[in-house]
Amino acid sequence: xxxxxxxxxxxxxxxxFTLTENSTGRTFELPVIKGTxxxxxxxxxxxxxxxxxxxxxxxxxxxxxxxSGITYIDGDAGILLYRGYPIEELAEQSDYMEVCxxxxxxxxxxxxxxEKFRRDITYHTMVNEQITYFFRGFRRDSHPxxxxxxxxxxxSAFYHDSTDITDPHHRMVASHRLIAKMPTIAAMTYKxxxxxxxxxxxxxxxxxENLLHMMYATPCESYDVxxxxxxxxxxxxxxxxxxxxxxxxxxxxxAGSSGAxxxxxxxxxxxxxxxxxxxxxxxxxxxxxxxxxSKHHIPEYIKRAKDKDDPFRLMGFGHRVYKNYDPRAKVMQxxxxxxxxxxxxxxxxxxxxAMELERIALEDEYFVEKKLYPNVDFYSxxxxxxxxxxxxxxxxxxxxxxxxxxxxxxxxxxxxxLQKIGRPxxxxxxxxxxxxxxxxxxx
Ligand code: ACO
Numbered sequence: 001x002x003x004x005x006x007x008x009x010x011x012x013x014x015x016x017f018t019l020t021e022n023s024t025g026r027t028f029e030l031p032v033i034k035g036t037x038x039x040x041x042x043x044x045x046x047x048x049x050x051x052x053x054x055x056x057x058x059x060x061x062x063x064x065x066x067x068s069g070i071t072y073i074d075g076d077a078g079i080l081l082y083r084g085y086p087i088e089e090l091a092e093q094s095d096y097m098e099v100c101x102x103x104x105x106x107x108x109x110x111x112x113x114x115e116k117f118r119r120d121i122t123y124h125t126m127v128n129e130q131i132t133y134f135f136r137g138f139r140r141d142s143h144p145x146x147x148x149x150x151x152x153x154x155x156s157a158f159y160h161d162s163t164d165i166t167d168p169h170h171r172m173v174a175s176h177r178l179i180a181k182m183p184t185i186a187a188m189t190y191k192x193x194x195x196x197x198x199x200x201x202x203x204x205x206x207x208x209e210n211l212l213h214m215m216y217a218t219p220c221e222s223y224d225v226x227x228x229x230x231x232x233x234x235x236x237x238x239x240x241x242x243x244x245x246x247x248x249x250x251x252x253x254x255a256g257s258s259g260a261x262x263x264x265x266x267x268x269x270x271x272x273x274x275x276x277x278x279x280x281x282x283x284x285x286x287x288x289x290x291x292x293x294s295k296h297h298i299p300e301y302i303k304r305a306k307d308k309d310d311p312f313r314l315m316g317f318g319h320r321v322y323k324n325y326d327p328r329a330k331v332m333q334x335x336x337x338x339x340x341x342x343x344x345x346x347x348x349x350x351x352x353x354a355m356e357l358e359r360i361a362l363e364d365e366y367f368v369e370k371k372l373y374p375n376v377d378f379y380s381x382x383x384x385x386x387x388x389x390x391x392x393x394x395x396x397x398x399x400x401x402x403x404x405x406x407x408x409x410x411x412x413x414x415x416x417x418l419q420k421i422g423r424p425x426x427x428x429x430x431x432x433x434x435x436x437x438x439x440x441x442x443x
Contacts, residue, residue: 015032015040016029016030016031016032017029017030017031017032017042018030019051021051028047028050028051030042030043030044030047031043035067036069037072038072038074041064048425054425054426054427056427059320060250061320064245065245065250065253065422066245066253066413066416067416067418068244068245068409068412069083069106069412070082070083070103070242070244070405070408070409070412071083071103071242071243071244071405072084072244073243073244073321073322075319075321075322075323075324076323076324077324078322078324078325078326078327079327080243080327080328082099082102082103082241082242083102083103083106083107085102085108086327087238087239087327087328087331088327088330088331090102090238091235091238091239091331092331094108094238095206095234095238096207096208096234096237096238096241097114097117097118097121097206097207098114099237099238099241099404100117100121100179100241100404101113101114101117103241103242103404103405103408104175104404104407104408104411120176120180121176121179121180121207122180122201122203123180123203124176124177124179124180124181125180125181125183125184125201125203125210126181126184126200126201127158127181127184127185127188128158128159130158131151131154131158131185131188132188132198134150134151134154135147135151135188135192135198138150138192140192140193140195141193142193143392144186144189144190144193144392144393144396145270145273145274145280145392145395145396145399147189147192148185148186148189148270148396148399149267149270149271149274150267151185151188151189152178152182152185152263152266152267152270153263153264153267154263155177155178155181155263155267156261156263156264159174159177159263161173162174162177162262163261163262163263165256165259165261165262165414171262171411171414174261174262174263174407175262175407175408175411178262178263178266178403178406178407179403179404179407182399182400182403183201183207183210183211183214183400184201184214186211186215186393186396186397186399186400187199187211187214187215188214189393189396190215190390190393190396191214191215193392196218197218197219198214199213199214199215199217199218199219200214201213201214205225206230206234207234207237208230208233208234208237209225209230211233211397211400212225212226212229212230212233213225215389216388228338228339228342228343229339229387232335232338232339232383232387233387233397235331235335236332236335236380236383236384236397236401237400237401238401239328239331239332239376239401240328240376240380240398240401240402241401241402241404241405242402242404242405242408242409243402243405244321245409246278247272247273247275247277247278248269248270248272248273248278248279248402248406249269249402249405249406249409250272251268251269251271251272252265252266252268252269252406252409252410253409253410253413253422254268254422255268255269256410256413256414257413257419257420257421257422258421258422262407262410265406265410266403266406266407266410269399269402269406270399273395273398273399273402274395276315279377279395279398279399279402280395281315281316281375281377282316282377282380282381282384282394282395282398283381283391283392283394283395284315284316284377285315285316285354285377285378285381286350286381286382286385286391286394287315287391288301288314288315288316289350289353289354289357289381289382290350292353292357293353294353295352295353295356298353298356298357298360299360301314301357302314302357302360302361302364305317305366306364306366314357314361314367314372315377316374316375316377316378316379316381317361317367317372317373317374317375317378318370318372318373318375319373319375322373322375323371323373324371324373325373325374326373326374326375326376328375328376329373329374329375329376329378329379332376332378332379332380332383333374333378333379335379335383336351336379336382336383336386337351339383339386339387340382340386343386345386348382348386350382350385351382354378354379354382358374358378380394380398381394384397
């Protein structure tokens with residue numbers, strides 16, 4: 001029984017690709033494989049055996065690491081589909097539980113399926129009470145992402161009964177546990193940093209409302225969840241739920257390819273997400289906007305971003321895959337305006353600064369030529385800030401949202417009959433073999 005929708009992985013195309021070794025004139029026929037849409041791939045699996053050469057592709061700019069039926073991106077057209085559904089339609093019409101079901105199981109749920117799934121997730125939201133003591137080992141001023149990596153990694157020590165990856169039931173329970181417990185752990189990292197008591201999840205609340213409750217309620221006072229904020233958070237969760245073979249997802253797959261348990265794999269994904277070139281960018285965008293401070297300073301920062309000798313980059317701009325407007329950034333920009341309007345903060349100086357920065361960058365020859373557009377992180381930080389969420393928690397909330405994507409991709413990998421341990425090779429540029437010199441004979 002498979003946990004996820006099984007995927008027709010790929011079909012060999014009639015065409016082949018011919019490689020010629022100029023020095024000998026030898027030719028090699030490489031099969032071409034077609035997906036359902038998007039670029040074909042050249043199958044190089046037998047390349048080394050037949051030619052004695054590896055491929056060289058640092059950063060994997062031309063490498064398809066797996067076949068996947070979950071998420072499709074057309075970076076030139078600015079299209080993002082989850083299981084075939086456009087992100088804009090899902091953000092507008094769906095809710096996060098439904099999107100989780102879709103990503104995990106491959107199709108939108110029926111009413112009964114959705115209700116069952118919602119219950120399965122809701123009844124896994126509490127964490128083992130012992131985890132509360134685990135938290136106490138961290139400094140109060142730890143970065144919440146540091147705590148997140150540690151606590152999520154530790155889940156495998158608490159939930160042994162769902163770590164047998166060869167058992168589909170274990171895989172399903174672990175998947176549900178991860179999706180359910182991430183908001184609880186995220187809120188606990190926040191409460192711990194404030195020195196406030198942890199709040200237990202509430203089964204009468206929806207996923208995003210429950211997350212806000214666990215972050216903002218206290219045992220002395222209930223917290224009435226603002227529907228505008230809950231809706232904005234739901235949208236942010238949907239927009240971040242999956243994104244094909246990005247750095248953190250590839251990390252989860254690589255960690256999982258050795259047979260590691262899913263809790264350990266997701267902890268590895270969290271570590272990768274933390275970096276400022278990936279999920280840490282939303283935090284970096286706010287820090288950057290605060291550093292720029294005023295519209296008058298924008299030209300100076302644009303100049304710095306274009307200077308090759310200056311490491312400064314315009315955070316929230318550019319993407320490995322999108323060479324067009326990131327479709328998630330468009331929804332995020334709209335949500336940002338809605339949230340600030342409804343909270344009576346439409347004159348928020350940071351939003352004005354962000355919009356002016358975007359306007360100037362999009363007209364600048366450097367950014368136009370390199371096809372650098374705002375990415376999803378450009379506006380999410382401003383929304384989080386308006387919601388009263390501290391900057392250090394931004395990437396944590398991204399991790400909560402992305403957990404379903406990591407879990408869906410991990411399940412797909414485990415069930416892929418072609419799956420092998422991920423073990424890339426290299427272009428060696430070090431010393432060739434040499435003799436050991438005893439220390440007293442070294443010059
Ligand atoms: N500001 C200024 N110049 C940039 C920027 C930027 N934000 N992004 C890319 N460039 C330039 C590079 O200097 C490079 O110029 P060159 O060709 O003259 O050397 C060119 O554009 C291509 O950039 P690369 O770094 O080679 O592209 P890559 O695909 O490796 O990187 C990345 C993509 C990491 C997202 C990059 O655009 C970046 O650092 N952006 C800022 C960080 C950010 O916003 N990250 C969030 C990504 S979205 C996400 O993870 C959810």
